[in-house]
Amino acid sequence: MADTAMKSIGGVLARQGILVAFILFMVGFTLWNPRFIDPDNVFGVIRSSAILGVMALGVTFVVIGGNLDLSVGSMLSFSAIVVLDLHENPAFGPALAIPAMFALTLCLGAINGFLIGYLRLNSLIVTLGMLSAIHGLTLTWSGGQNMDIANQNETWFGVFGRGSALGVPIPVLIFIGLAAILGILLGKTPFGRKVYAVGGNGTAATFSGIPRARVVFITYLVSAFCVATAGLIQASRTMGAQNTVGQGLELEVLAAVILGGASLLGGSGTIFKTVIGVLILGFIQNGLLLAGLEFYVQFVVTWIIIILAVWLDIATKRGKLWSPIA
Amino acid sequence: MQNDTLKKLIKNGAIWGFILFQLVFFEVAGRWWSLSDSAFMDLDSMLLLLKQSAPIGIIAIGMTVVMINGNIDLSVGATYALAGIVMLDSMNWPFMEAMGDASIPLAWLFALFTGSLLGLINGVIVWKTGVDAFIVTLGAMLGYRGLVFMYNGENPTYHLNWTMVDFAEADILGLETPAIVFLAVVLVVWLVMTRTVHGRNAYAIGDNREAAVNAGIRVGPHMVWNFALIGFLAALSAVAFYSGSGSVNPNDGMLFELWAITAVVLGGTKLTGGRGSIIGTLGGVIAIQLLRRGLNHIGAQTETVNLVIGIILIAVLFLDRQLNRKGAEELKV
Amino acid sequence: MTDQKPALRLEGIVKTFPGVRALDGVSFAVQPGEVHALMGENGAGKSTLMKVLGGIYQPEEGRIFIDERETVMRGPLEAKANGVMFIHQELSLAEEISVAENIYLGELPRKSFGRVDWDTLYSRTDAILEKLKVSFNARTRVGDLSIANQQMVEIARALTVDARAVIFDEPTASLTDAEKSVLFDVIADLKAQGVGIIYISHRMEEIFRITDRISVLRDGAYRGTLETAKTDEDEITRMMIGRSLDLTRRQAPATPGPVALRVEGLSCGDLFQDAHFEVREGEVLGFYGLVGAGRTEIAETLFGLRKPTSGRIFLKGEEVTITSPIDAIARGISLVPESRKEQGLVLGMNCRDNITLPQVGDLTAGPFVSDGAEISIYDQYRDRLQIKSPSWRTTVGNLSGGNQQKIVIGKWLSMRPEVLIVDEPTRGIDVGSKSEIHNLLRELAKQGYAVIVISSEMPEVLHVSDRIVAMYHGRVMREFTAEEVTEDSLIQAISGIEGSAA
Structure with a gap:
């Protein structure tokens, strides 16, 4: 009896290791500094993680589908610049700028999806190429200038980044709402199941009559939609943006997704776990700051945590701590 | 058979064909559309081009080795910055300052040691944990960048030593030091990859790791050497560049890994390992730099260079796949 | 010595x-x-x-x-x-x-x-x-x-x-x-x-x-x-x-129904040329030949995975064009593929999800996948095929080869196909499961399915088939009935020996 209990605890640890680690981490920090769990602090963390988090939701679809998306960082810059520029364009204004920006960003996602889904090109290189191409596009659009909203007091545009409802910041609401919707899409619908199948074994999925190309295509649309949303939050929060605002984010986003336990080989991971991954990154940063450590220490800690997380994951799967490579 | 030979020729020669095309195109376009009054292909500008491509080029050579080996290294940009900081900062240490110009080689050594060590750490983690190199070096990219910022916050690190600057700007037959270092690296690593047992084993491991293990090659330590090599080269790149500039920003080297990978892939190295050439990467590096200059030459906005390179990278991938297609008989999966 | x-x-x-x-x-x-x-x-x-x-x-x-x-x-x-x-x-x-x-x-x-x-x-x-x-x-x-x-x-x-x-x-x-x-x-x-x-x-x-x-x-x-x-x-x-495998030749000839699938002059480049055959409801048609003879490729073409270069396919007398597995499934063709692990299963998924994969889009309540409908399909085929798995949650990769193969067969049976194609049904599975699967294939024919079995094992082909098509280098060499076939004539036909062609 005790044996089975141990086994099931082991099973939970193996499956939900990241959640367990997260809880231990939270408890530890709270014991050390009760301010850590203060609602203001918690909302602050979630709020500052929202942009990264929203992007990570989309990338989770792509990664479970067995691909990568390295273009999300420069796509974020693109969407922020475009929405700000159109906002300032009298022909558009905020009400038209936002849907126009979403449409354009989705087009970029469609290009990724077409090249990777339908033409079956390697996603690492395609999205690497797109990273560069979209960056070029953004610079061309902006002429290399930063974008700013001139009359910040006369627009309702700031609501997405600065507003709050019922005491909860809007970015947090967007993050939680989108996570819920996408979590259901991935976990409960036929489409979600198909994403897992395509990422787990694309050939078997094809042999089962699943339109692999279309599924991959849609994962990139989801990713682009999330980037557009994140871009909106970003632009709205700062009411201005540099051309390079999203630079480097692609790899941080990927780190959050991997930390949540999605495998780069595809077919595994969940939205919930990604959210945990995002929160871990956010709370580490916050915890280290509360501990009085330098801001940049978080990067080093993140590095160590990512490697430990993935290492423990594969070590449990192979039943050995050390790699068998001679 | 004829067809195969042709395909191979296209594959191996493609990058040089592309370079030639660029040279002719920009020369002609510059003249005919009178967008530029200077010649595109003059010697000075070509020598300058080689110098400008050195920082990424040296890293790309290391990346080629790691990718042939079946791995990847995303942390090189941060390694580059950290090595630069160590080099310049160490010259501000009291005992180094006391040494005068004699501290220069020592500072270089510190930088190279730093780079090699960071590479070594990646390699050992990949070897011992069995975690994919992509993830290990992705983490390291964040971690090493964190170290860069912890060193000196967001402030630049600088140390100007005129002897060092003179050295960095010295030239032989018009080739400045960074360009010479780049070409020397190309030569040495090319020799290693084509002539030595280590180099040949790198191909075998990247191509079929299990076969290499069964043949008794110690795959783990082999990969560690290659990671140490790319770390060393990232540091060498920093030495070549910062000796002249004398100032490092903590954001320096960001996206270098992506540029290096772009050059390597343009040069024909296979992503999954086992195939690739140093000379091809040299071509890839030159092609990118040429494009940059060429677009500038015909008066295009410099911003377009990112756009064009991105499109070219995807086009290369597409063409490569078309060349490898088996035709109508292919299984539709 | x-x-x-x-x-x-x-x-x-x-x-x-x-x-x-x-x-x-x-x-x-x-x-x-x-x-x-x-x-x-x-x-x-x-x-x-x-x-x-x-x-x-x-x-x-x-x-x-x-x-x-x-x-x-x-x-x-x-x-x-x-x-x-x-x-x-x-x-x-x-x-x-x-x-x-x-x-x-x-x-x-x-x-x-x-x-x-x-x-x-x-x-x-x-x-x-x-x-x-x-x-x-x-x-x-x-x-x-x-x-x-x-x-x-x-x-x-x-x-x-x-x-x-x-x-x-x-x-x-x-x-x-x-x-x-x-x-x-x-x-x-x-x-x-x-x-x-x-x-x-x-x-x-x-x-x-x-x-x-x-x-x-x-x-x-x-x-x-x-x-x-x-x-x-x-x-x-x-x-x-540990015992003799029951691979006795079939005795009772089945009483086949109408033609379910007919193929006329089907070719696909160098892979196979000018294939003619038909399979009736209630019979098992065996395909025998060496690896590379074009058997699997014919199956893949029928399933819409390859584009035929010429030829015609008739389902229940009606000419059809099949351009994708989705097409094939919609028309009632199912394929249990040659390679279980690479083509048949998503090894990281659980048993239930693997079985319902081709029809998951239809097993819905509102926009969501219906857990109940899925589990009832799983239970049905677990019982029918005697799949031994601790639960539907068990990851397929942890099952034995025989049970994995039953999952793949269950997946396609649950689609209630008109024509069931089974490529190498017993490759790499234990003897017990082997004879269970042989019995199952016979049972399916008895229930009126049109079954095509592709195999490299002669005893298996002889054991389960009512008729046997012998292939050599992309060509159908000869068709045998269960009564007339002999091991020698079959070997000659698949070795391309002159004079054996029909």
């Missing part, structure tokens, strides 16, 4: 993995100059034993003797140093480097500064290649060679050292007859030099043609050694599976 010192002798080898005793005290000896067959079902422990011999696994108990010297092999290099060489079933070559580098992989001759000594390398390699009478040289890139020639490179590797024992693991799987005879000449040469040879194969004809003795493994245990000249297939089979 038996009074000589054995070239290789194993004594009580034991190797366990968590939960499994993979090798349970295996002992046997190979004499110098002997070709010794090692036989056993998949999973009997052959590959584990080979990994022990190759130094990849360390046995917990038991000893290995080479020339009666006790030898411990801690890695592949030590195995090689002790004169134990392998010719692997799956090619273990690096394609982008030269033949010579592959042959001397791991021990390239060196000069100063770690440089490769190319002259020595090439001259040594060419000397070996000369013995093998091959058409390529030491500098050829391995990726440019045919599969058969790559196999010759593997063999050349075994000749680089003064081997005491050479192990051939299914070496003829991808060879043509001509290449096979070159291989057998090489084996004869080695034999004449006094090398001990272990020959692993499932092909009885080869076993009887070239081996001297046969040792059999079952469930990780050594079951005995037979003299090839004094035994027959039946005895070997009994030893391998």
